[in-house]
Amino acid sequence: MTTTSAAPARTPLPRRRRPARARAYTAFRTTMIIFVVLVFVVPLLWMVMASFKTNVDIQDTTKTFAFTPILDNYANVLRNDSYLSFVRNSFVVAAGATGISLLLGVPAAYSMSRFNMQKSALMVLLARIIPGVSLLVPWYYVFANLGLVGGYSVLIISHMFILIPISVYIMMSFFDSMPRELEDAALVDGLTPIGAFLRILLRLSAPGVATAAILSFIFSWNNFMFALVLSGANTKTLPVAVFDFVSYASIDWGAIMAATCIMTLPIIVVALLAQKYIVSGLTAGATKG
Amino acid sequence: MTSTSTHGVPMAERLSLWANRNRKWLFAAPAMVFTFLLICIPIGWTLYLSLTDAKGSVRRPADFIGIENYVEVLTDTDRFWPAVGRTGLFTFGALALELILGMAIALLLWRSFRGQRWVRVSILLPFVATPVAIAMMWRLIFEPNIGFANRVLSWVGLPAQPWLADPGMTLPTLIFIDVWEFTPMVAIILLAGLSTLPDDPDEAARIDGAGVWQRFWYITLPLLKPVVLVAVLLRAIDALKTFDLLYVTKGQGGGSFHEAETLNIYVYGLSFKYNDFGVASAVLILFFLMILAVMWILTFRRKGAKL
Numbered sequence: 001m002t003t004t005s006a007a008p009a010r011t012p013l014p015r016r017r018r019p020a021r022a023r024a025y026t027a028f029r030t031t032m033i034i035f036v037v038l039v040f041v042v043p044l045l046w047m048v049m050a051s052f053k054t055n056v057d058i059q060d061t062t063k064t065f066a067f068t069p070i071l072d073n074y075a076n077v078l079r080n081d082s083y084l085s086f087v088r089n090s091f092v093v094a095a096g097a098t099g100i101s102l103l104l105g106v107p108a109a110y111s112m113s114r115f116n117m118q119k120s121a122l123m124v125l126l127a128r129i130i131p132g133v134s135l136l137v138p139w140y141y142v143f144a145n146l147g148l149v150g151g152y153s154v155l156i157i158s159h160m161f162i163l164i165p166i167s168v169y170i171m172m173s174f175f176d177s178m179p180r181e182l183e184d185a186a187l188v189d190g191l192t193p194i195g196a197f198l199r200i201l202l203r204l205s206a207p208g209v210a211t212a213a214i215l216s217f218i219f220s221w222n223n224f225m226f227a228l229v230l231s232g233a234n235t236k237t238l239p240v241a242v243f244d245f246v247s248y249a250s251i252d253w254g255a256i257m258a259a260t261c262i263m264t265l266p267i268i269v270v271a272l273l274a275q276k277y278i279v280s281g282l283t284a285g286a287t288k289g
Numbered sequence: 290m291t292s293t294s295t296h297g298v299p300m301a302e303r304l305s306l307w308a309n310r311n312r313k314w315l316f317a318a319p320a321m322v323f324t325f326l327l328i329c330i331p332i333g334w335t336l337y338l339s340l341t342d343a344k345g346s347v348r349r350p351a352d353f354i355g356i357e358n359y360v361e362v363l364t365d366t367d368r369f370w371p372a373v374g375r376t377g378l379f380t381f382g383a384l385a386l387e388l389i390l391g392m393a394i395a396l397l398l399w400r401s402f403r404g405q406r407w408v409r410v411s412i413l414l415p416f417v418a419t420p421v422a423i424a425m426m427w428r429l430i431f432e433p434n435i436g437f438a439n440r441v442l443s444w445v446g447l448p449a450q451p452w453l454a455d456p457g458m459t460l461p462t463l464i465f466i467d468v469w470e471f472t473p474m475v476a477i478i479l480l481a482g483l484s485t486l487p488d489d490p491d492e493a494a495r496i497d498g499a500g501v502w503q504r505f506w507y508i509t510l511p512l513l514k515p516v517v518l519v520a521v522l523l524r525a526i527d528a529l530k531t532f533d534l535l536y537v538t539k540g541q542g543g544g545s546f547h548e549a550e551t552l553n554i555y556v557y558g559l560s561f562k563y564n565d566f567g568v569a570s571a572v573l574i575l576f577f578l579m580i581l582a583v584m585w586i587l588t589f590r591r592k593g594a595k596l
Contacts, residue, residue, distance in 0.1 A: 029397065029402075030402075032397055033397060033398070033402070033408060036394055036397065036408075036412070037408055037411050037412070039469070040411055040412050040414065040415055040469070040473060041411050041414070043426060043427070043430055043437070043469070044414060044415075044418070044426070046426070046429070046430055046437045047422075047425075047426040047429070050429060058429075058435055059434070059435045061435075061440055061443075064437070064440055104319045104320040104323060105320055107315075107316035107317075107319075107320075108316055108317045108319065108320035108321065110316055111312065111313050111314075111316035111317040112317060114313075115313045117313075117317060120317055120321055123321060123324065123325070124320060124321060124324050126324075126328060127324055127327075127328055128526060129526050129580055129581070129584060130328060130332070130577065130580075131529075131530050131552075131553060131556070131573065131576055131577060131580065132530065132532070133532075133553060133556045133557050133560060133573065134331065134332065134335050134556075134570075134573040134576070134577060135327065135328070135331040135332075136560065136561075137331075137335070137338070137347065137560050137566055137569070137570075138330065138331035138334040138335065139327075139331060141347045141348075157327070160323070161324070161327050161328075164320055164323065164324060165324075168320060192305065192309045193309045193312055194305075194308060194309050194312055197312075218417055221419065222417075222418075222419045222420055222421075224420060224421050224532070224533045224536075224537075225532050225533065225536075225557075228536075229561060238419070239419055239420075239421035239422075239533075242421055242422070242425065243421055243425075243537055246425070246428075253429055253432075253435075256425060256429075257425070257426075257429065260419075260421075260422035260425050260426065261422075263419050263421075263422050264418045264419055264422045267417055267418055267419060268414060268418065270417075271410060271413050271414060271417050272410060275406070275409060275410050275413060278413060278417060279409070279413070279477055279481065280481075282474065282477065282478065283477065283478050283481035283482075
């Protein structure tokens with residue numbers, strides 16, 4: 001509490017107390033913010049640190065923060081040719097699924113937004129609530145009969161199942177916010193409706209498409225369950241490959257942490273560069289009930 | 290093939306006219322057909338399998354056995370009902386904590402401050418990072434002998450805990466991890482909602498002498514309700530279906546005592562370890578109905594709910 005001198009009139013009490021309270025509040029708030037950041041960042045730092053430790057150092061309780069960093073874990077993981085092929089698999093699947101999902105999802109979102117196709121939109125969004133396992137047995141059966149299991153196409157198709165709702169959902173709220181007059185003006189200028197969509201609306205909604213693309217890529221990159229069942233030895237994606245590392249008898253924590261760091265790195269870079277898009281994509285629709 | 294009505298208009302132009310007139314369905318159809326094929330046919334097939342004794346291989350001809358699988362599942366107090374309980378506990382526990390903490394964090398970060406951008410990026414990382422990586426990371430941190438968690442406990446003078454190694458502690462530990470992973474997402478959704486709120490009602494209440502808590506409870510929270518509902522829906526759906534975290538930390542069957550076996554893990558094991566497709570399908574249909582019920586309860590009386 002503030003010590004208030006008996007001196008009257010000149011400085012009224014509330015004025016003298018305010019700044020002190022405000023300062024106390026700011027200090028409290030800053031402390032809390034730092035605490036929150038630490039809670040979310042320290043575990044990640046622990047993962048990164050472990051990837052630079054020898055397995056002896058990881059077990060040494062006296063070397064929690066003070067240790068000599070080594071690159072052996074990364075070298076071991078990257079020397080393994082198959083790990084690089086897992087990275088490639090993840091890229092091929094994520095890029096392929098993202099591309100095709102946008103190709104199908106963006107026009108669909110436009111139609112659903114413009115023509116108020118609430119029920120159709122709901123059907124696409126049904127994909128969000130269905131448990132993925134319920135689809136895996138039938139998918140596996142059908143795709144195995146078509147001779148596709150073990151190829152990229154199955155993984156791309158299964159990931160599209162998650163990504164199309166994401167694209168539709170993000171793009172719908174984007175098109176919803178675009179004035180109809182834009183399109184009308186283009187029609188007056190002699191463009192066909194499809195031309196107006198392709199040349200005017202699509203160009204103006206580039207940030208929306210970027211948002212959908214970034215989130216789609218992240219979701220596909222992160223997917224585990226579909227890839228666990230549907231990938232073959234040659235199409236294993238990173239999450240499945242990293243998970244496989246632990247199934248062996250002795251757990252090489254250093255190598256595993258190096259592998260997880262390599263797997264997470266692209267996402268962290270994307271998150272740093274495209275923070276705005278990720279936030280707007282995840283909250284699309286959320287802010288308008 | 291020239292009809293009188295088109296007067297020899299070139300094919301390309303006729304096609305373009307047709308496309309423009311029917312663009313509503315032309316645009317929507319590919320995505321819808323794709324989703325329809327990928328959802329409805331499998332769901333229909335699951336429904337069919339749930340009424341048969343399919344086992345071992347889906348290629349093996351299966352006999353129609355009516356609701357026998359459902360009876361078997363619903364009377365199974367060994368695996369099914371405990372799994373339902375764990376699913377509910379995990380979902381409800383994680384959701385409640387994430388909402389309270391997410392709201393606290395959103396309010397903390399609401400008004401701008403220096404370094405806000407960096408704070409936002411750092412809390413973004415837990416839920417955009419690959420879930421398998423997050424699960425691996427927590428496995429190491431909760432390792433009883435070498436993990437960071439027990440080191441922190443020893444610094445403050447507390448005894449080491451078995452964490453994920455102890456069946457009784459597994460579910461709370463997993464809820465903790467889920468809360469760590471997804472509280473930021475809830476916070477960011479709520480933060481986006483907060484930033485769209487009008488200032489006037491809050492101002493007015495302040496002038497009328499309402500305290501901080503009163504203003505939050507009677508002004509901010511009611512205005513924020515739609516956004517809170519969206520956050521609840523999104524998280525509830527995903528928490529009900531949690532797979533990566535549970536499977537990577539505890540493996541098939543949810544550990545040696547099934548201590549982390551939720552419905553999702555249970556069904557996965559039935560389908561891909563025991564190839565017990567009939568029973569698995571029955572569980573899936575029940576699981577799906579439960580999710581729909583939860584959704585219905587959450588969106589109850591909310592017209593035009595958007596997912």
